Amino acid sequence: MPTDDPLLQAARAVRDHAYAPYSGFKVGAAVRTVSGAIFVGCNVENVAYPEGTCAEAGAIAAMVAAGEQKIAAVAVIADSPAPVPPCGGCRQKLAEFAEGSTTVTLATTGGEQRQISVADLLPGAFSTVHME
Known part of the structure; x- marks a missing residue:
């Protein structure tokens, strides 16, 4: 994904709003839906670990x-x-709303990137198939 891609730029921008006073480790994420809309989120820590998001x-x-x-x-x-x-929980959340082939771009603020599929992030994901 080019560094000027709107999805990566949205994740980069929202990262600045992360609330990480305890770890200092700010993370930004963005998802693009099939309609083309982009939604963002940042980590929000809480003094009562693990109550963060x-x-x-x-x-x-x-x-x-x-x-x-x-x-x-x-x-x-x-x-x-x-x-x-x-994290593991977010991998399962991504698997709930994305196909296994959906691309996840992992990036650093320094410009390094890695692309991986949802299926490769969470092989053997729990799904509705397991509930039949």
């Missing part, structure tokens, strides 16, 4: 609140030495 979860919540439910692409950015993948 991940950036990916915030972006997904904003998407659902707006009435959309299908993710076409994802971007996550953090100021780290290497691209940071979503």
Whole structure:
């Protein structure tokens, strides 16, 4: 994903709004829906760990609140030495709203990027198939 891609730029911009006074580790995420709309989220820490919210979860919540439910692409950015993948819970949340082939771009504020599919992030994801 080029660094000027609107999805990555949206994740970069929202990262600045992250509330991370305890770890200092700010993360921004953006999801593009199949309609082309972009929704963003940033991590929000809480002194009572683990009551914080991940950036990916915030972006997904904003998407659902707006009435959309299908993710076409994802971007996550953090100021780290290497691209940071979503936590396990957020991997499952992404799998709920995205196809396995959906691309997730993981980026650093320094410009390094890695692209991976939702299926590769969470092989063997729990799904409705398991509930039949």
